[in-house]
Amino acid sequence: MGFRTPGIGDRLRAAIGEGLREQELLRHHTTFRVGGPADWFVAARTQAQLVASLQAAQALELPCFLLGGGSNLLVSDDGFRGLVVKNAIDDIAFDGTHAQVGCGADYLGFIERCREESLAGFAYAAGIPGSVGGAIYGNAGCYGQDIGSRVEECTLVSLDGARVETLPAAWFQFAYRDSRLKREPRALLSCVLRLERGDAAAIGAEIEEKLEIRRVKHPQWRIEPTAGSYFKNLPPGFQAPGLPHSPGTQRVPAGVLLDACDCRGLRIGDAMVFAKHANILVNMGHATAKDVLVLAEVMKARVRARFGVELREEIVYLGDFPHVQSAD
Numbered sequence: 001m002g003f004r005t006p007g008i009g010d011r012l013r014a015a016i017g018e019g020l021r022e023q024e025l026l027r028h029h030t031t032f033r034v035g036g037p038a039d040w041f042v043a044a045r046t047q048a049q050l051v052a053s054l055q056a057a058q059a060l061e062l063p064c065f066l067l068g069g070g071s072n073l074l075v076s077d078d079g080f081r082g083l084v085v086k087n088a089i090d091d092i093a094f095d096g097t098h099a100q101v102g103c104g105a106d107y108l109g110f111i112e113r114c115r116e117e118s119l120a121g122f123a124y125a126a127g128i129p130g131s132v133g134g135a136i137y138g139n140a141g142c143y144g145q146d147i148g149s150r151v152e153e154c155t156l157v158s159l160d161g162a163r164v165e166t167l168p169a170a171w172f173q174f175a176y177r178d179s180r181l182k183r184e185p186r187a188l189l190s191c192v193l194r195l196e197r198g199d200a201a202a203i204g205a206e207i208e209e210k211l212e213i214r215r216v217k218h219p220q221w222r223i224e225p226t227a228g229s230y231f232k233n234l235p236p237g238f239q240a241p242g243l244p245h246s247p248g249t250q251r252v253p254a255g256v257l258l259d260a261c262d263c264r265g266l267r268i269g270d271a272m273v274f275a276k277h278a279n280i281l282v283n284m285g286h287a288t289a290k291d292v293l294v295l296a297e298v299m300k301a302r303v304r305a306r307f308g309v310e311l312r313e314e315i316v317y318l319g320d321f322p323h324v325q326s327a328d
């Protein structure tokens with residue numbers, strides 16, 4: 001059975017319940033605002049609905065993709081042939097210096113809730129777009145810190161919906177912008193995060209400081225659509241004479257190499273390298289995924305030619321993409 005099978009919509013609705021949509025444009029669900037339609041789409045608001053969605057996709061032999069906050073993601077212009085399940089589980093509860101968080105919760109919304117509870121530990125991340133689950137999946141971080149260092153445990157479900165289990169932080173093998181979930185995909189349902197007591201005013205001040213830094217250096221993704229940093233920083237030990245390292249990680253930032261290659265302002269169609277940050281691409285209005293891919297190849301080719309290294313993408317690709325070659 002496949003996604004073209006007659007009656008599949010009725011079977012999905014019977015299994016999942018209300019909220020199933022057909023031919024949903026995925027650009028409406030990503031911070032890049034790029035991408036075609038999913039054959040089927042549901043925003044799962046409870047653990048039971050998310051598990052039921054996975055089980056239905058397995059039973060109907062539908063390809064299935066788990067979507068979080070939609071950041072760090074580039075969707076094909078052709079969309080996705082199958083079922084996209086958006087994690088919309090966003091409940092947050094505090095117990096002392098720990099928080100139990102639905103992995104569909106907005107990351108900044110969670111950080112603001114921590115401030116209200118006078119709990120410190122996440123203000124540094126203010127302004128990172130996306131969901132808490134997406135942050136865990138990619139071990140999001142900045143300023144030498146990351147979310148993985150504060151994970152106690154997570155509750156996950158296998159992608160066929162058959163097994164729900166709670167696993168400790170050690171299982172995830174958190175590393176720089178990486179976790180075991182990238183190699184052994186599962187759906188994150190909830191997590192327990194470790195915080196510490198702090199002063200609400202001081203936490204609020206740090207949040208505003210980090211948001212202001214992002215306002216100055218980064219696009220405001222709600223009005224300047226972007227997927228965030230496009231390429232990973234260079235591996236530890238990479239040396240380029242005269243180029244600075246990133247504070248905290250001591251890695252040479254990809255943006256530094258791209259700056260040295262005069263990448264700011266490069267544009268293909270409506271995809272453009274942000275004027276204030278060479279490692280961020282923005283959608284100037286009607287960018288296609290192909291525009292983005294061609295622009296990224298131009299950037300990689302320039303860095304390859306000057307520094308002899310191959311930049312590695314930080315973003316995730318969804319759907320089928322054409323092979324593109326830089327004409328730079």
